[in-house]
Amino acid sequence: MNILGPDGLVFGVDNVAACNQYLTDYGLIPRDVSAQGGRFEGLDGTYVEIRRADDPSLPPALPTGSTLRKTIYGVADAATLEQIAEELGRDREVKRLDDGSIETLDDMGFALGFQVSIRRPLEAADEIVNCPGARQNRGVNVIGAAVDKDIVPVTLSHVVYFVPDQHKAEAFYVERLGFRVADRFTNLGPFLRPAGTLDHHTLFMVHTPPHMQGVEHFTFHMANPSDLLQAGKRFQDKGYESFWGPGRHIFGSNWFWYFNSPMGVHVEYDADMDLHDDSWEPRACESSEDASQIFNFTLVDNWMPGGDPH
Amino acid sequence: MHLCALRDIPDGHSRGFDPRGGGRDYLFVVRRGRQIYAWRNACPHPGYEGASMPWRKHEYLDSERTHIVCAGHGALFDVESGECTMGPCRGLGLKALNVRLEGDEQLYWYPDAGVEEQ
Ligand code: FES
Ligand SMILES: [Fe+2]
Numbered sequence: 001m002n003i004l005g006p007d008g009l010v011f012g013v014d015n016v017a018a019c020n021q022y023l024t025d026y027g028l029i030p031r032d033v034s035a036q037g038g039r040f041e042g043l044d045g046t047y048v049e050i051r052r053a054d055d056p057s058l059p060p061a062l063p064t065g066s067t068l069r070k071t072i073y074g075v076a077d078a079a080t081l082e083q084i085a086e087e088l089g090r091d092r093e094v095k096r097l098d099d100g101s102i103e104t105l106d107d108m109g110f111a112l113g114f115q116v117s118i119r120r121p122l123e124a125a126d127e128i129v130n131c132p133g134a135r136q137n138r139g140v141n142v143i144g145a146a147v148d149k150d151i152v153p154v155t156l157s158h159v160v161y162f163v164p165d166q167h168k169a170e171a172f173y174v175e176r177l178g179f180r181v182a183d184r185f186t187n188l189g190p191f192l193r194p195a196g197t198l199d200h201h202t203l204f205m206v207h208t209p210p211h212m213q214g215v216e217h218f219t220f221h222m223a224n225p226s227d228l229l230q231a232g233k234r235f236q237d238k239g240y241e242s243f244w245g246p247g248r249h250i251f252g253s254n255w256f257w258y259f260n261s262p263m264g265v266h267v268e269y270d271a272d273m274d275l276h277d278d279s280w281e282p283r284a285c286e287s288s289e290d291a292s293q294i295f296n297f298t299l300v301d302n303w304m305p306g307g308d309p310h
Numbered sequence: 311m312h313l314c315a316l317r318d319i320p321d322g323h324s325r326g327f328d329p330r331g332g333g334r335d336y337l338f339v340v341r342r343g344r345q346i347y348a349w350r351n352a353c354p355h356p357g358y359e360g361a362s363m364p365w366r367k368h369e370y371l372d373s374e375r376t377h378i379v380c381a382g383h384g385a386l387f388d389v390e391s392g393e394c395t396m397g398p399c400r401g402l403g404l405k406a407l408n409v410r411l412e413g414d415e416q417l418y419w420y421p422d423a424g425v426e427e428q
Contacts, residue, residue, distance in 0.1 A: 015373035065396050067384060212398040214383060239367040243382065260365045264384025
C-alpha cells in the first residue's frame with residue numbers, strides 16, 4: 001500500500017494559546033490561528049493541528065486522556081485510499097469525511113485518518129560541508145555560519161506511541177497496512193515505515209502498561225544537523241525546556257533534540273535519518289543508554305574564553 | 311535558602327527555582343493566596359523518574375491553574391497533595407519540599423540535611 005508517511009497530527013489540548021505559541025516558536029508556519037486552535041506547517045505542507053480538547057469535530061480521546069486525537073497519513077493516490085478503506089472495512093467502521101479522507105481506528109484504539117497526500121514537492125539545497133579530500137565542498141569565499149538564518153522544519157517525520165501490546169500493534173501496521181520493520185528494541189517495540197518512503201521510521205512504538213497509552217513524541221525533519229542545533233538553541237533561549245539532547249541516535253542515525261511541550265508530549269527536532277529499502281535486514285537489541293545514542297550533549301550558555309585580556 | 315518575595319509569584323501561579331545553579335529548576339512552588347506548595351521538579355513517571363516537568367520556564371500548571379501538569383506526557387497532579395490524578399504516573403506523587411513563607415514576606419527553602427543533594 002502506497003502510504004507515504006504522516007501528513008498531519010491533530011491534538012485536542014487544554015491550553016490552546018500556549019500550544020499555538022509553542023509551535024510557532026518551534027519554527028512551523030502558522031495558518032488560521034485563533035482561540036479555537038490553528039494549523040502549523042512545515043516547508044512541504046505537512047502539519048500539526050491544534051484544537052480545543054472539547055472540540056466536537058475531533059475523534060474521542062483515549063481513556064488515558066492522551067491529547068493526540070488523530071494521526072493522518074498521506075497516501076499516493078485515490079486508488080490507495082480505496083484499497084485501505086476496503087482492507088480496514090473488513091473488520092471495523094471506516095468513515096468517509098467531507099474532505100474526501102477516511103477515518104478509522106487502529107487495533108490499540110488510536111484514531112487514524114488517510115488522505116491523498118497534501119505534501120508539496122521539496123526543493124532543498126544540500127548542506128555543503130567542507131571536508132578535506134571530499135569531492136564536493138562549499139567553495140571559496142562561501143560562508144557557512146549564518147546567525148540570522150531562516151530555519152523552518154522541513155517535513156513531519158515520525159510519531160511515537162506508547163502501546164499496551166507492541167506485538168499486536170506491530171501486526172496491525174505490518175499485516176494490514178504494509179509497513180516494514182527497520183529495526184527493533186526488543187523490550188520496547190519496532191521502528192516502522194510505510195511502503196511509500198525510505199525513511200528509517202515514521203512510527204515507533206514503546207510497550208507500556210495500558211494506563212500509559214498515548215504519545216511519547218513527534219518530530220519534524222530539519223534540513224541538516226546544523227539547522228537542528230541552531231533551531232534548538234533558539235528554542236531553548238526562548239525559555240522552552242529541553243528534555244534530551246542534542247544527540248545522535250544509533251537506530252536511524254538521526255540527530256535528535258527533544259523538548260517538553262504544552263500538548264503534554266515531547267516534541268523533537270530530527271535530522272539526517274538513514275534510508276532503507278526492502279533489502280535491509282532489521283537489527284534487534286534491548287534498549288539501553290548506549291544502544292540508544294552515540295552521544296548526548298547539554299546546551300550551555302555562550303561564553304568567550306579568555307574574554308577581554310586588558 | 312532565600313528563594314524570592316511572595317509578591318514575585320502572582321496569586322494562583324507557579325514559579326521554578328534553580329538555587330544551586332544546576333542548569334534546570336530543582337524545585338517549584340505554587341502560590342494560593344498565602345499558601346505555598348513546594349515540590350521537587352522531578353516527575354515520578356516510571357522509566358522517566360526525575361524528568362523536568364515544565365514546558366517553559368515557570369510553567370507548571372494547566373490553563374485553569376487547577377492542576378500541576380507534567381509537560382513530558384501530560385500527567386496531572388493535585389496542587390496540594392502532589393498526588394497524580396491522571397496519566398502515566400497514576401498512584402505516584404511528587405516529593406514535597408520544605409519551603410516557608412516568613413514574616414518578612416519572603417520565601418525560604420530549608421533543604422533536608424544530607425538528603426537533597428544535587
Ligand atoms: S515525564 Fe512526566 S508524565 Fe512522563
Ligand atoms: Fe524520534
